[in-house]
Amino acid sequence: MSFATPSLSLGQVRWVGALEHPELLGPVVHEQLRAWQTEHPKLVQQVMACEIDPELSDTAVMSEHYDIPMDTSVNCVLVAGKREGVERTAAVAVRASTRADINGTIKRMLDVRKASFVPMDRAVEESSMEYGGITPIGLPENWRFVVDGSIDSDAWIVIGSGIRASKIAVPGSVLVALTGAEVIEGLGR
Template identity: 50%
Template sequence: MPHDVRVTLPSLPSLSSLPAVEHPELVAPPVATALAGWAGAAEVAVVDIDPDLADTAAMSEAYGIPLTASGNCVIVSGVRAGDERIAACVVRADTRADVNTLVRKLLDVRKCSFHPMDRAVEETGMEHGGITPLGLPPAWRLLVHDALLDEPVVVVGSGVRRSKLLVPGRLLADLPGAEVVDGLGR
């Protein structure tokens, strides 16, 4: 990007936005690494929040953020012929990931369930309640709810509970490995 082009960071009225690439101390290490290597990162903001309010419902209420502007990242897995298949599903917070039908078919597994939280935390290097679609293990699929792409600002985890990332919805489709899925959230 030329130096004379200024990027306007996404913001929400109740939170102070900082450039995420300039504040790696506010995100988990794998997220900082992913931001440093992603062209879209210049348009991503990070905001400090109370870690006790990291869960979506509490955060939405405390900071006045509509659920339609939040993206929940859930990790699911299944096994096919001894091969474990894992996907991160980013869905609009007013919906739930269609794990038992759509995601199961996309992963081509007989049974799909939520990945054990202790494993998700260990394998991502992120905190419970802060797992985000940036900086995930490269072998994992990243499924993005199509409805999020229309949101001007989407709040997602930062890898830690004490902050969140603000991402223009359209950029979620540009995350490394992202697969936009119609109707992922129901």
């Protein structure tokens, strides 16, 4: 079954259908999109990708250089805390124009005394993605994934692609539907 790839004009980049350009995706991201394509072809068809300079992949620099608004960009961070000696982790997506509320909403969500970002080397190793390209698509199945309530809409968001040399654009509601994300208000402040 074939569906038309949507046209997207966002920033100063050329957006293409993500599955049609696996070279723009990290291996685990491409694998996840292919798996979802069987069950959700219309949703996966809305996942777009663009090439960027990997030296410009940090969100603020990328947003400025490619004219992509910061409130359109979404960062995915891995956070963790312990409770009774058991580590609780979550991948958290918040708009780049906000900061993840680690010591408030996220700490309460994890039900831990103290939450913090997982160190970069561990996040890269466990996600099988490049630093600066970590994305909710293709995360390990045992990771809890939550998104800030402002992301669950039909508006386009820009996220990592698993590699530093590209970005993904997808309607926020499509990302939530594909990943089965928990939507929690106030993750970003």
